[in-house]
Structures are given as structure tokens and as C-alpha cells.
Amino acid sequence: MINIGCHLSSSGGFLAMGKHATELGADTFAFFTRNPRGGSAKEIDPEDAKALVEYMEKEHFGKLVAHAPYTMNVCAAKPDIKEFSRNMLKEDILRMEYVPGNYYNFHPGSHVGQGAEEAIPMIADALNDAMFEEQKTIVLLETMAGKGSEVGRNFEELKAIIDRVELKDKIGVCFDTCHTWDGGYDVVGNIDAVLDEFDKVIGLDKLYALHLNDSKNPMDSHKDRHEKIGEGLLGEEGIRNVITHPLLQGKPFILETPNEDDGYKAEIALIRSWMV
Ligand code: FE
Ligand code: FE
Numbered sequence: 001m002i003n004i005g006c007h008l009s010s011s012g013g014f015l016a017m018g019k020h021a022t023e024l025g026a027d028t029f030a031f032f033t034r035n036p037r038g039g040s041a042k043e044i045d046p047e048d049a050k051a052l053v054e055y056m057e058k059e060h061f062g063k064l065v066a067h068a069p070y071t072m073n074v075c076a077a078k079p080d081i082k083e084f085s086r087n088m089l090k091e092d093i094l095r096m097e098y099v100p101g102n103y104y105n106f107h108p109g110s111h112v113g114q115g116a117e118e119a120i121p122m123i124a125d126a127l128n129d130a131m132f133e134e135q136k137t138i139v140l141l142e143t144m145a146g147k148g149s150e151v152g153r154n155f156e157e158l159k160a161i162i163d164r165v166e167l168k169d170k171i172g173v174c175f176d177t178c179h180t181w182d183g184g185y186d187v188v189g190n191i192d193a194v195l196d197e198f199d200k201v202i203g204l205d206k207l208y209a210l211h212l213n214d215s216k217n218p219m220d221s222h223k224d225r226h227e228k229i230g231e232g233l234l235g236e237e238g239i240r241n242v243i244t245h246p247l248l249q250g251k252p253f254i255l256e257t258p259n260e261d262d263g264y265k266a267e268i269a270l271i272r273s274w275m276v
């Protein structure tokens, strides 16, 4: 069994997201920790956060996979963007303690011409500055499609970041099926080999969550255009092989497909029908 959910709007607060997830047939979900394209964060209501934690327990939810804003780039070349991003990361990791024991996922960043070798130590440094011993959150680096100057385009780059992070038991990876496929890994033809490679390079114990997306583009295209489940180049077979894989059971799977509520509800039902 896996936990399955989708990305939800946080505009109604924490408990509202939990109830919304249930309405869609989900037992996990993702949300942006702050305005995804800006960066401003709403004040957290501790009572509302607590109500969600209790609700999730009662409804047997899996781990949540919060998502950092897209504007966050801790390896930016411009000092002001870098500083702003480092502060967001730090603040977000603190804010996650209101819903303790969940996951916080972020895009490692874009090196914007500086090169991945320059960016990797910057990303690790930002993490070491932001993470703290007592935190209950696991921070996840997302596998990227390698669009533009994205860092995390292959397992080796993620491993190089993880190697430099001090709190090893609080860092992991979120495996995005569209990105990994677009990044050149044959998720459709040989998921066993892809996971084997992941295990050799990073270690499967570091794989905490998945983003479940189909892709509009062929393998190795480095495009990052998500497609609805079963309608892209991963197709039903590719997605089925992922969700039923023995090594991936028990993990939260988050849909980031181009859908509204009705579409998500249908996709969640479809995925569940493939699980049995
Ligand atoms: Fe993402
Ligand atoms: Fe993703």
C-alpha cells in the first residue's frame, strides 16, 4: 500500500486541507509553505496546525510533503536572492515544526551559469545553516528534470549535496517520476534498474516520498512538463510499475498533474484501483 494525495491550496488553513484531502479520497497531501511565486508567508495558527495533526492521526494519513516556493534558490548568483532564499529555507524549516514529523521538499536550485560544482556546496551550506538537531522534519531534495541550469539533474548531484549535509538522518530525496524520466532515467522500461541505480548512488533509505506525474515529453528531454496520469509518455504501464513497486510501498505519493479537484479525485481513484 502507498499513501496517495495531491497538491492542495493552503488558503483555508491546515485543518481545511486535511478535510479537503479526504473529500478527494487522499490520505496525504502537499501544500506550499508560502506564496509559491513570491515568498511571503502567512502567520501560522498553532491551534489549526494542532487540529490537522489530530485529524491526520484519526484518519490514518501518511506523511505530508510540503513544498518550498519556486522562487527559492539558495545557490543564486545574485547575493540578494541567495540571502532571501536562505532566510526562507530557515524560516520554513522552523514553521514545519507546527506540524511535526512530516516532510519538507525543495528544488535544490539553479546554478545560473556558476556550474553545479559551485552550487552544490552552497546548497549544503544553506541546509547546514537552516537545519537543527531537534527538528522533527525530514528535508527532501527533489530529483530534477535538468531544465536550464537546475541542480539535482541526476542522482550523483543529489548525493553530492547529501554528503555535505551534517544532519544525515534529517535529509532525503523526493523522487519525481516526470523529472527523473525527463532527466534520462528509464522509469517506464526498467524501474528496477532505476531504483537499483538510486540505491547504488544515494541509497534507497534516503527515498522518502514521490511526486507522481506523467510527462508530456520523451525520456532524457530535460523539459519538465507534467501530464495527467496515463496520458503522457510514462503512460498507464509506467505509472502502474511505480505505484506497485515493492520497494516503494508505504511511501507518500503526491500528484502534481494538471488538474482541478475533479481531475485529482478521479486520478486518486484510478491509482487506488491499480493498487489492488
Ligand atoms: Fe517540485
Ligand atoms: Fe515535483
Ligand code: ZN
Binding pocket: 178, 179, 224, 225, 226
Ligand atoms: Zn516539475
